[in-house]
Amino acid sequence: MLEAVSERLQSVLKKLRGEGHITERHLDEALGEIRRALLAADVALPVVKDFVARVREKALGQEVLTSLSPGQQITKIVHDELTRLLGGEAQPLRLKGFPAPIMLVGLQGTGKTTSAAKLALFIRQKLGKHVLLVPADTQRPAAREQLEQLGRQMGLPVLSTHGESSPEAIVRNALVEARRKGFEVVVVDTAGRLHVDEELMAELERVAEILQPSELFLVADAMTGQDAVRQAQAFGGRLKLTGVILTKLDGDARGGAALSVASITHVPVRFAGTGEKPGDFELFHPDRMASRILGM
Amino acid sequence: LPEVGSLNPETLEEALILADAGPDLASELASDLRRALAKGLLSPGQERAFLREKLLAFFPKPAPAPAHRPEVILVVGVNGSGKTTTAAKLAAKVAASGGKPLLAACDTFRAAATEQLQLWAQRLGVEVVAQRAGADPGAVLYDALAAAQARNATHLIADTAGRLHTKDNLMRELAKLHKVAARAVPEAPHQVLLVVDATTGLNGLVQAREFREHAGVTGLVLTKLDGTAKGGVVLAIARELKLPVLWVGVGEQVEDLLLFDPEGFVDALLGEPQRG
Ligand SMILES: Nc1nc2c(ncn2[C@@H]2O[C@H](COP(=O)(O)OP(=O)(O)OP(=O)(O)O)[C@@H](O)[C@H]2O)c(=O)[nH]1
Ligand SMILES: Nc1nc2c(ncn2[C@@H]2O[C@H](COP(=O)(O)OP(=O)(O)OP(=O)(O)O)[C@@H](O)[C@H]2O)c(=O)[nH]1
Ligand SMILES: [K+]
Ligand SMILES: [Mg+2]
Ligand SMILES: [Mg+2]
Numbered sequence: 001m002l003e004a005v006s007e008r009l010q011s012v013l014k015k016l017r018g019e020g021h022i023t024e025r026h027l028d029e030a031l032g033e034i035r036r037a038l039l040a041a042d043v044a045l046p047v048v049k050d051f052v053a054r055v056r057e058k059a060l061g062q063e064v065l066t067s068l069s070p071g072q073q074i075t076k077i078v079h080d081e082l083t084r085l086l087g088g089e090a091q092p093l094r095l096k097g098f099p100a101p102i103m104l105v106g107l108q109g110t111g112k113t114t115s116a117a118k119l120a121l122f123i124r125q126k127l128g129k130h131v132l133l134v135p136a137d138t139q140r141p142a143a144r145e146q147l148e149q150l151g152r153q154m155g156l157p158v159l160s161t162h163g164e165s166s167p168e169a170i171v172r173n174a175l176v177e178a179r180r181k182g183f184e185v186v187v188v189d190t191a192g193r194l195h196v197d198e199e200l201m202a203e204l205e206r207v208a209e210i211l212q213p214s215e216l217f218l219v220a221d222a223m224t225g226q227d228a229v230r231q232a233q234a235f236g237g238r239l240k241l242t243g244v245i246l247t248k249l250d251g252d253a254r255g256g257a258a259l260s261v262a263s264i265t266h267v268p269v270r271f272a273g274t275g276e277k278p279g280d281f282e283l284f285h286p287d288r289m290a291s292r293i294l295g296m
Numbered sequence: 297l298p299e300v301g302s303l304n305p306e307t308l309e310e311a312l313i314l315a316d317a318g319p320d321l322a323s324e325l326a327s328d329l330r331r332a333l334a335k336g337l338l339s340p341g342q343e344r345a346f347l348r349e350k351l352l353a354f355f356p357k358p359a360p361a362p363a364h365r366p367e368v369i370l371v372v373g374v375n376g377s378g379k380t381t382t383a384a385k386l387a388a389k390v391a392a393s394g395g396k397p398l399l400a401a402c403d404t405f406r407a408a409a410t411e412q413l414q415l416w417a418q419r420l421g422v423e424v425v426a427q428r429a430g431a432d433p434g435a436v437l438y439d440a441l442a443a444a445q446a447r448n449a450t451h452l453i454a455d456t457a458g459r460l461h462t463k464d465n466l467m468r469e470l471a472k473l474h475k476v477a478a479r480a481v482p483e484a485p486h487q488v489l490l491v492v493d494a495t496t497g498l499n500g501l502v503q504a505r506e507f508r509e510h511a512g513v514t515g516l517v518l519t520k521l522d523g524t525a526k527g528g529v530v531l532a533i534a535r536e537l538k539l540p541v542l543w544v545g546v547g548e549q550v551e552d553l554l555l556f557d558p559e560g561f562v563d564a565l566l567g568e569p570q571r572g
């Protein structure tokens with residue numbers, strides 16, 4: 001695996017073969033290429049700068065392990081550091097409370113509604129819990145119908161919200177209904193919103209206040225570029241995020257946004273969306289993502 | 297008034313990277329600027345004008361609007377980019393300028409995609425041709441083309457399912473829609489609009505290549521420019537593929553679709569000049 005880094009990076013690292021330890025000269029050239037590779041993978045510029053500085057610090061003067069060339073060793077440092085920032089070991093879902101509330105937030109079109117349904121199915125199938133889907137998007141045309149249809153496809157109940165007009169009222173009712181009917185988990189879909197939309201961001205804070213979610217996921221699109229930083233700052237700054245769901249990983253985007261979002265929010269990426277079908281959803285693997293970002 | 301706060305190659309390179317123009321294009325333009333400065337081709341304060349001109353040259357002029365009625369427009373793109381909303385906004389534009397739009401709900405795959413377009417159509421007072429979920433999108437388009445001709449629609453705007461450009465079978469489905477349109481109406485589809493989300497990074501260029509190849513994209517719509525993203529990936533797309541940007545989406549309401557303004561776009565990308 002360490003041999004297969006993207007070509008340009010590989011050719012720089014090759015030149016470092018046969019050197020006894022990592023010197024500043026090695027590093028400058030290699031880090032220049034690593035910077036370029038990360039930017040080409042859509043990692044955000046401020047995150048790249050921090051990351052490269054950290055790798056430099058770690059690598060400088062490090063004894064080269066006998067089994068590795070300096071090039072391989074720099075690659076290993078980069079890979080390990082990426083993996084660590086992306087979330088290290090996979091974490092199990094935290095389900096606290098009765099019902100345990102889970103809430104999904106994010107920009108328009110990232111995949112919240114689809115992921116809410118997929119996550120509910122995952123909880124039903126893998127954890128054997130009774131889950132209620134809650135459509136709290138009152139903005140997008142046919143958002144509720146979308147969740148209802150997904151629920152029907154997956155055989156999962158969806159809270160009926162006819163009559164209620166505000167997301168706050170919907171989630172309050174969801175908690176009462178879930179308790180009454182014995183649902184152990186509620187998964188709440190919210191409307192897509194821009195982080196600059198003050199009114200809708202304040203609404204999210206109110207919904208989170210009512211729900212007290214035991215998991216609060218930011219849903220981010222794997223194709224996102226530099227804007228990932230602003231999204232992460234804004235959502236992470238106002239809500240106690242517990243993780244990120246990265247969607248549309250079935251495409252060929254390198255997915256550098258994963259690193260941007262994880263480093264800015266200081267929460268790990270927890271799940272990956274890998275398609276449009278109910279089962280296209282899995283636990284996120286930071287090490288695989290590190291390889292993907294590096295083009296390995 | 298003269299410009300103060302001029303751009304230097306380093307700040308330019310960072311501004312372009314932050315706008316999603318990509319590290320290669322950014323360093324190329326920074327080198328161009330560096331070279332021009334070294335050769336003494338620019339006097340202080342002219343950097344911005346120099347770059348502005350270079351970037352504006354990337355955008356080809358849109359072709360004149362086709363005269364054929366009905367004009368057939370396919371709206372395509374990856375998942376969640378804003379196709380359905382854009383189709384509805386375009387229909388509203390046609391109606392506002394005295395035309396008679398017809399919408400076609402060719403996304404028969406995504407949950408409640410048809411209902412979403414139908415709600416928009418209802419809101420706009422525009423007709424929509426739809427079938428049940430899971431129907432063949434080609435059959436929906438075929439029906440819609442016949443309906444457009446029978447009802448004297450001036451524009452047929454077809455919403456299609458979101459798809460990643462890496463899925464061969466789904467890309468072939470778009471090629472098929474293209475053929476269905478061409479068989480029913482001469483030279484249709486007259487426009488194939490690729491909807492690109494402004495928050496998209498460099499994958500946008502790969503998307504555009506593939507959609508152009510398989511679906512014959514003729515122009516771009518850049519959505520969600522009302523956020524903080526600058527949408528710089530369209531620089532690379534316009535340059536490499538010679539595709540014009542036609543419209544920009546600046547919100548979720550029907551009026552939030554504007555004609556693309558290259559000058560305004562480039563100025564926003566380079567940062568507003570400070571005036572002294
Ligand atoms: N290929 C692929 N498509 C996905 C994935 N997750 C979601 N989608 C698609 O992305 C599009 C948007 O998904 P939604 O779930 O409607 O997104 P959303 O965030 O709820 O959108 P808004 O409510 O409008 O903000 C749909 O076409 C989904 O089918 C994924 O992992 N892979
Ligand atoms: N802020 C903002 N939101 C937009 C804009 N255009 C679309 N949206 C929102 O983005 C989300 C996705 O839009 P859709 O029109 O459903 O996207 P789509 O490409 O049809 O999605 P799929 O059919 O699932 O692939 C919705 O919540 C829209 O309201 C825009 O210009 N600005
Ligand atoms: K998106
Ligand atoms: Mg949604
Ligand atoms: Mg759609």
